Amino acid sequence: MLVLDNNWGNVPERFIRNLAYVSSMQDNLLPISYYAGVLDSLARVQFDIQQDEGETTFTVRSSLRIRTQDDSHLTSLIGEFLEAHDIEFDIFSRQNTYNYFHVFFRKDIRKIRRLLNGESTQLIRELSFVVGPYQKHFNTKILEPPEVYRLITAIYELFFDQRLTPKWHPKPKQFASKFNISTDSLDKIDIPVGTFRDNYPVEYIAGIIDALAAFRPGIHTTSYSIGYGMTPIIRIHRGGVHPAYACAVKQFCNNTGLSSNSMGQINSLNTVIQGANAIDSFAPEVGPYMIAKKDKLAYLDKELIPRFLSGEHHSKQGLYDLLVDFQSIINTNTGEDRSSQYTPEYFEKEWEGEINPADQRAPHK
Structure with a gap:
């Protein structure tokens, strides 16, 4: 189901026009392995970590973001895939940055994970983390600094220590120092390993x-x-x-x-x-x-x-x-x-x- 965000009026007309083709294309979906290649390349799980005003507690939300590369064909293809499987999403167009689909409900993230299981080699790890370790350890509205430290540490490992998380995510050591966290007593979160293939379709x-x-x-x-x-x-x-x-x-x-x-x-x-x-x-x-x-x-x-x-x-x-x-x-x-x-x-x-x-x-x- 398509959910329009509050900035829909800022989305270029061609962006809207391409999505109009989605319904007519659903009867001709491409092989799931093709969509796995696209989503492995353009999607990334996001973690929105916000400190509560005047408190030392935090609110955390997870979601999935899929870039479009500002490409009309990719926009239609991704929209087609999400619509065909009844996955709810917002679509954002931002000046001086990239356009993207935003999947925000956990049920839809689970659905995408089921669809990509056995096909994806990249995104499947991040989706499995959200519906597994993340849900088990961090699926609460309010987190204390030690739990946030464990989550940030897991995120950097999940993303191979690349600076791909939002710029407001601190490095684990910086966060531990700021909130005087004793890290030796904290358990490490297990990250989904992922598997190699002998060949690729x-x-x-x-x-x-x-x-x-x-x-x-x-x-x-x-x-x-x-x-x-x-x-x-x-x-x-x-x-x-x-x-x-x-x-x-x-x-x-x-x-x-x-x-x-x-x-x-x-x-x-x-x-x-x-x-x-x-x-x-x-x-x-x-x-x-x-x-x-x-x-x-x-x-x-x-x-x-x-x-x-x-x-x-x-x-x-x-x-x-x-x-x-x-x-x-x-x-x-x-x-x-x-x-x-x-x-x-x-x-x-x-x-x-x-x-x-x-x-x-x-x-x-």
Whole structure:
């Protein structure tokens, strides 16, 4: 059931318009493994810890927040999933931050956990914590400082000590010092462990790619030829996650013989599909199962990759033309390439008089 929050009037019209499609889509739900990939990538359990005014007691509430990436397709897909399973939610649109779905009732969090059981590798731990250890130890209206310390400690362990909790959450040591808590006598809260898989369904990987993939041209200087090189890149990144989720894309690529590069810590998904040949192999494997970014991946694979394979980017005009045509699929809403110095405008100045700018160039055939 859709519940509109008090700020609904601030939600962009297109945000409302996309949700109007939800009811008509419910008869054609995608495989649960696809939604698991999306929710593992975009959802995070939230803990609202507020100190009671004039007291040393605290009020704590848990909820689930699902980002939309300000993507109309993802908004519809997530709304479709929640509506189809009669899960109540608010939807928030905030200036200078991200849009998100907010699931606030424990019964609905339990329902999502049941739906994702056996499919999710990341969110399932947080949901299991809410309906398990959190409910057992902290499901009261008022908490004393020692209990809050135990909860904060558990949250940081649940999120792998990443600074992903709201900024007003103190570090456990800071909190213990402030309220003079003797931590030696406090029991540690058990955190759901999570499990690894031998393989991942392609639908699950497609959900991750739809949720997180950023398409961009990687540009670097070189001492050869025109002085610059360019390669197409698909980057998938999310920090503070379970190692099973962090290695999902890499493991899928390994099992299917696809080229990829993964880097960073074990609790960070940071996988790159780089180069025309790698993307040309990856796209037909995963693209048919994608929804939100299917058209972008198809454009990259069918329209741009052949031009890389033919060497068009080795000339100044060719590199510039490819960069211009790349702009339509760069994920600016996620901050990707916003600060890149290698823009079409940069090369218009760098190669002034040597290339035809976008408003003068002949259409690419």
